Amino acid sequence: MTFIIHAPNVHQGGGRALLVPLLDAVNGLPCIAILDARLSLQTALPSSTVVMRVPPTLVGRLVGEWRLSRLAMTGDVVLCFGNLPPLFGNAGCVQVFLQNRFLFGKRDLTVFGWRTRLRLQLERFWLGYRLKNTMRVFVQTPTMARELAMDSGIQARVLPFLPVASFSKSGRTPRRFDFIYVASGEPHKNHRNLVEAWKILAMEGLYPTLSLTLDHEEDRCLVSWIELQVRSNHLQIENVGPGSREDVDQLYRESGALIYPSTLESFGLPLLEAAAMKLPILAAELDYVRDVSVPVQTFDPGSPVSIARAVKRHLGMGEPSLLPMSPAAFLQVVRVMDQ
Incomplete structure (x- = not known):
C-alpha cells in the first residue's frame, strides 16, 4: 500500500x-x-x-x-x-x-x-x-x-489535528504588543473592521498596540491602506509580516491577547494556538470560534464599534450604560431647547 x-x-x-x-x-x-x-x-x-x-x-x-x-x-x-x-x-x-x-x-x-x-x-x-x-x-x-x-x-x-509543538509560556519575553492577529489578507479575515475599531479607540484617547502578519507583497493593497490609517490616526499597529513558525510562536509570547475578527473559518488554527499558549482570546461571536475555543470577550465582527467595546472591556475600560430619562424630564429638555 x-x-x-x-x-x-x-x-x-x-x-x-x-x-x-x-x-x-x-x-x-x-x-x-x-x-x-x-x-x-x-x-x-x-x-x-x-x-x-x-x-x-x-x-x-x-x-x-x-x-x-x-x-x-x-x-x-x-x-x-x-x-x-x-x-x-x-x-x-x-x-x-x-x-x-x-x-x-x-x-x-x-x-x-x-x-x-x-x-x-x-x-x-x-x-x-x-x-x-x-x-x-x-x-x-x-x-x-x-x-x-x-x-x-x-x-x-x-477529524481535526494540530502540529506537534511546544506551546508554552515558559521563557516568556516582555510584552511587546497588547494584541496579536495572525491572519493572511483575504477579505473574510476582516482587517478593515479591525483597523476601524482601532481608529475608534484612538478617538477616545486609547492606543493599544497590535501586531499583524500580512504579506507585504500578496497583501500590498491592504497593507498600504493600513499604513495610511496608522499615519493619519497615530495608531499603534505594526505589520511584522508572516514570518516562520518560530517567529509566530515568539510573537504569541510577546503578546497580551489574541484578537480574531474573521467572519468565516474552517478551523481557526490561531485560536487553538493561542489557547495552548494560555493567551486570552477576543473573537467574533460565531459558531466556528466556539467549536475550538472559549473567548474571554466576543463581538459582532461586522461592527467596528462592537470590536472596540470588546477591546475596552478586556482592558478594564468598560463604558457606562445609557440611562434613559423619565418622560417628564424628556419634555423639559425639549421645551428648553424649543425656547
Whole structure:
C-alpha cells in the first residue's frame, strides 16, 4: 500500500501549517506527495517519500491530476489535502480533507477580486461534480460538518489535528504588543473592521498596540491602506509580516491577547494556538470560534464599534450604560431647547 498525499494547490496559510507537519509524520511509510511548486519546506522529507511538484498553472494542475489517476493503484490510500477530490477517476481509496468553507453553501464571492472569484466558482463546480458519497470526507469542526451535510447531504467526519509543538509560556519575553492577529489578507479575515475599531479607540484617547502578519507583497493593497490609517490616526499597529513558525510562536509570547475578527473559518488554527499558549482570546461571536475555543470577550465582527467595546472591556475600560430619562424630564429638555 502506498499513501498518496495530493496537495497541488497548498502553499501558504493554515493549509501549509497543517500540511508540512503531516508530511513529516509520514516517516517510514511508502508515500508519494504531489505538491505545489510554491510550497517551501524547511527540512528534508523522509527518504520514503517521493515528491512530485506541480506548477501553479492550469496546465500544470491538469497534468498533476492526470499523474494521480495513473499513480493510484488498488489498495493505495489517496488523501486529497487541497479540498478537491480527484478530477479523474483512480483505483485508490479516495479521502478528501475539506478545509475551505467558500467551496460550498451560500457564500458572497463578490468580496474577492475577479481572479479569485473565478477560481472559487470553478472549484465549487469541481467539488460538487466530483465529490461522491463513496469517498471519505474529513473536516475540522462540527460547524463545517453540519453545513456540508445541509448543502450536499454528504456526512463528513470531524477529524481535526494540530502540529506537534511546544506551546508554552515558559521563557516568556516582555510584552511587546497588547494584541496579536495572525491572519493572511483575504477579505473574510476582516482587517478593515479591525483597523476601524482601532481608529475608534484612538478617538477616545486609547492606543493599544497590535501586531499583524500580512504579506507585504500578496497583501500590498491592504497593507498600504493600513499604513495610511496608522499615519493619519497615530495608531499603534505594526505589520511584522508572516514570518516562520518560530517567529509566530515568539510573537504569541510577546503578546497580551489574541484578537480574531474573521467572519468565516474552517478551523481557526490561531485560536487553538493561542489557547495552548494560555493567551486570552477576543473573537467574533460565531459558531466556528466556539467549536475550538472559549473567548474571554466576543463581538459582532461586522461592527467596528462592537470590536472596540470588546477591546475596552478586556482592558478594564468598560463604558457606562445609557440611562434613559423619565418622560417628564424628556419634555423639559425639549421645551428648553424649543425656547
